[in-house]
Amino acid sequence: DTGVSQDPRHKITKRGQNVTFRCDPISEHNRLYWYRQTLGQGPEFLTYFQNEAQLEKSRLLSDRFSAERPKGSFSTLEIQRTEQGDSAMYLCASSATGGMVNEQFFGPGTRLTVL
Amino acid sequence: AQRVTQPEKLLSVFKGAPVELKCNYSYSGSPELFWYVQYSRQRLQLLLRHISRESIKGFTADLNKGETSFHLKKPFAQEEDSAMYYCALRFSARQLTFGSGTQLTVLP
Numbered sequence: 502d503t504g505v506s507q508d509p510r511h512k513i514t515k516r517g518q519n520v521t522f523r524c525d526p527i528s529e530h531n532r533l534y535w536y537r538q539t540l541g542q543g544p545e546f547l548t549y550f551q552n553e554a555q556l557e558k559s560r561l562l563s564d565r566f567s568a569e570r571p572k573g574s575f576s577t578l579e580i581q582r583t584e585q586g587d588s589a590m591y592l593c594a595s596s597a598t599g600g601m602v603n604e605q606f607f608g609p610g611t612r613l614t615v616l
Numbered sequence: 617a618q619r620v621t622q623p624e625k626l627l628s629v630f631k632g633a634p635v636e637l638k639c640n641y642s643y644s645g646s647p648e649l650f651w652y653v654q655y656s657r658q659r660l661q662l663l664l665r666h667i668s669r670e671s672i673k674g675f676t677a678d679l680n681k682g683e684t685s686f687h688l689k690k691p692f693a694q695e696e697d698s699a700m701y702y703c704a705l706r707f708s709a710r711q712l713t714f715g716s717g718t719q720l721t722v723l724p
Contacts, residue, residue: 504659505659534710534711536712541716541717542716543620543704543714543715544660556710557711604662604665605662606661606662607661609659610659
């Protein structure tokens with residue numbers, strides 16, 4: 502499968518624990534995005550990388566959230582001291598630069614449940 | 617601030633009937649509009665984009681700047697069209713702003 506992959510697909514954790522998610526983009530894509538989707542809503546933008554540089558962060562990304570893309574390939578999203586409100590689907594997408602549209606290709610998501 | 621509104625959470629039509637999924641947006645500049653679709657147990661995928669003026673799987677969408685709308689239409693719905701549909705707006709080279717989605721069910 503040459504699409505965007507995410508790991509794990511599901512994560513159940515207790516409130517206060519830290520969690521880390523991984524995203525592997527399509528290999529030739531240098532742009533990577535994180536979104537969060539809660540029940541009944543569309544995806545909401547969290548942050549964006551071009552290569553290893555984090556160029557944009559949403560106000561939704563509180564201090565407990567940190568994202569990295571150390572070598573411009575895979576990315577990790579860490580949530581510290583999880584809260585029940587963090588329960589959501591976390592989506593990763595990637596795109597290439599250039600071209601007219603820069604279509605974003607989405608991964609299957611990581612579903613986080615905070616108990 | 618940019619915003620995308622999809623007024624219908626649920627929409628049911630019979631097979632062969634026309635279908636229209638509504639999308640309205642608010643943005644002061646020149647937006648790029650997209651429709652994304654998510655079939656059951658599959659990932660979110662791009663269906664079509666306004667700048668391409670294309671028809672995908674029989675679906676079309678026209679950007680109406682006067683009404684700030686980008687409704688998705690298909691003249692004859694098929695059962696395989698049943699899915700969640702999201703309208704999305706892009707105002708930078710980066711993030712997408714999504715609506716809350718419309719669950720379309722095509723009845724036999």
